[in-house]
Amino acid sequence: MLVQSFLLGLAVGLGFWIFQLVRLRRIVGTIPPSLKSQPSDIALPLIPRLRHEIASLRQQRQDLLQILQNYQQLLELAPVGYLQVDEENQLLWCNQQAREMLYLQRWQPGQIRLLLELVRSYELDQLIEQTRDRQQSQVSEWVFHPSCESATAILEVKPLVLRATGLPLSEGEVGVFLENRQAQLEINQARDRALSDLAHELRTPLTSIRLVVETLQLRIEPPLDRWVNRLLQEVDRLINLVQSWLELTQLETDPTLKLNRQPVEVRSLIAKVWETLEPMAGRHQIQLAYSGLENLWINADEPRIFQVFLNLLDNSIKYSPPGETISVETKIICLDNNDNGKLNTPANLEINIIDSGVGFAEADLPHVFERFYRGDQARSRVKAAESSSTGIVGSGLGLAIVRQIVLAHGGSIKAMNHPITGGAWIQIILPEVMANS
Structure with missing residues (x-):
C-alpha cells in the first residue's frame, strides 16, 4: 500500500514537472532572438534575464507616462487653447484655455463626448475634417458665437474671433490649437478710431499751413523760394497722408458706402x-x-x-x-x-x-x-x-x-x-x- 502511494505521487509529480517544462518551452519560443544568447540553454539563468527585461519595460512605461503627464501639464498651463478629438470627433481632452474659449461647462475631464454636442461650431468641425482628410496642418479664423442654455446668458456672452490650427495625429486623431484674437481686434479698432480722430483734427491746421506757404511762395525771390517749394511739397504729402488714412478707414468700416456702380x-x-x-x-x-x-x-x-x-x-x-x-x-x-x-x-x-x-x-x-x-x-x-x-x-x-x-x-x-x-x-x-x- 505504501509503495503504491509512493508510485502514484511520483507519477503525479513527474506529470506536473513535464507540464511545466512544456509550458516553459512555449514561453521561451516567444522570446525575441536578441534575448536568446544560447538557444539550447533554457536553464534557470534565463529567468533572471526575463525578470530584468520586464522590470526595464515597466520603468520605460513609467518614464513615458511621466513625460506624457509633463506635456499635459504644459498644455494645461499654456496661454493658448488646445483640444484633441479621436477619429469619430469625440472630445478626448482639452485644457483650461479651450474650456474658457469654447464655454465647455458641460464637459468634465475623463468624459468622452462628441465635440459637436459640446461646441456648436461648423467652422471648427470643418477644420478638423479638413485636417484629417488632407493630413496636413490647417488654419482657420472665424467669429465664434457660443451656445447658451438660457436667454439671459445669450445676452451676456459676447462672440469671439478665434484662430484655430489643426494638426493631424495618429489613428485619425486631430489636435487643435485655439487662439483668442478678440482682444487684438479690439485694440486694432481702438487704434484705428484714435488715428482717424487725429486725422480729422489735422486736416484744418494743415490746410491753414498750406495757405500760408502759398502766400510766402509769391513773396520770396529765388534762390530762397526753393525752400518754400520744398515746404509746400511736405505739406501736400501730409495732407495726402491724412486724406488716404481717412479714405482707408472709411472703406474698411463700410466698403460699399459710396460705391456708385x-x-x-x-x-x-x-x-x-x-x-x-x-x-x-x-x-x-x-x-x-x-x-x-x-x-x-x-x-x-x-x-x-x-x-x-x-x-x-x-x-x-x-x-x-x-x-x-x-x-x-x-x-x-x-x-x-x-x-x-x-x-x-x-x-x-x-x-x-x-x-x-x-x-x-x-x-x-x-x-x-x-x-x-x-x-x-x-x-x-x-x-x-x-x-x-x-x-x-x-x-x-x-x-x-x-x-x-x-x-x-x-x-x-x-x-x-x-x-x-x-x-x-x-x-x-x-x-x-x-x-x-
Whole structure:
C-alpha cells in the first residue's frame, strides 16, 4: 500500500514537472532572438534575464507616462487653447484655455463626448475634417458665437474671433490649437478710431499751413523760394497722408458706402489712367502694352477703379528701369465650363499688371497690401530715388486702399513676381464682366 502511494505521487509529480517544462518551452519560443544568447540553454539563468527585461519595460512605461503627464501639464498651463478629438470627433481632452474659449461647462475631464454636442461650431468641425482628410496642418479664423442654455446668458456672452490650427495625429486623431484674437481686434479698432480722430483734427491746421506757404511762395525771390517749394511739397504729402488714412478707414468700416456702380469699359479706362501718368512715364521712356479683348465692360464705380489702376501703374513706373514696358493683360474667366468662351453667362475678369522692376522679396509678398508696410530695402531704395527726383512721395497706404476698393467690388487681388520679367506681378479678379459683340 505504501509503495503504491509512493508510485502514484511520483507519477503525479513527474506529470506536473513535464507540464511545466512544456509550458516553459512555449514561453521561451516567444522570446525575441536578441534575448536568446544560447538557444539550447533554457536553464534557470534565463529567468533572471526575463525578470530584468520586464522590470526595464515597466520603468520605460513609467518614464513615458511621466513625460506624457509633463506635456499635459504644459498644455494645461499654456496661454493658448488646445483640444484633441479621436477619429469619430469625440472630445478626448482639452485644457483650461479651450474650456474658457469654447464655454465647455458641460464637459468634465475623463468624459468622452462628441465635440459637436459640446461646441456648436461648423467652422471648427470643418477644420478638423479638413485636417484629417488632407493630413496636413490647417488654419482657420472665424467669429465664434457660443451656445447658451438660457436667454439671459445669450445676452451676456459676447462672440469671439478665434484662430484655430489643426494638426493631424495618429489613428485619425486631430489636435487643435485655439487662439483668442478678440482682444487684438479690439485694440486694432481702438487704434484705428484714435488715428482717424487725429486725422480729422489735422486736416484744418494743415490746410491753414498750406495757405500760408502759398502766400510766402509769391513773396520770396529765388534762390530762397526753393525752400518754400520744398515746404509746400511736405505739406501736400501730409495732407495726402491724412486724406488716404481717412479714405482707408472709411472703406474698411463700410466698403460699399459710396460705391456708385455703372458699366465701365476697361480698355478705355486704362488708357485714361495712362494719359494721366504719361508725363512721368515719358521721362523714363516707359511704354504700356495692353493685350486682351477691346470691348470689356464691368459693373463698377469708375472713380474708384480709376484710383486702383492709377496707383498700380504709378508704382510700376517708379520701379521699372528706363526703356522698359509695362504689360496689362486681360482675360475672361467663364464660370460655366460649357459656355465655350461666350459671355452669355456670369464671368469674371482677370487683369494682370506686370513690370520689369526689382519685384518683391518673397518674405514681403503676404504683406504688400498692409498699411504702412515697408518691404525689401532694395525696392524701397528704388522708390526713394524716384521720389526724390519727381517730388512724389508715397503715403504707404496706396496698396492698402487698392485692396479695399477691389474687395468692395467683390473681387480679389494678389501680389506675385513674374517668372519671366522678374518684376512685380499684380493680379486682380473682378466679377460681373460683360462684352459687347
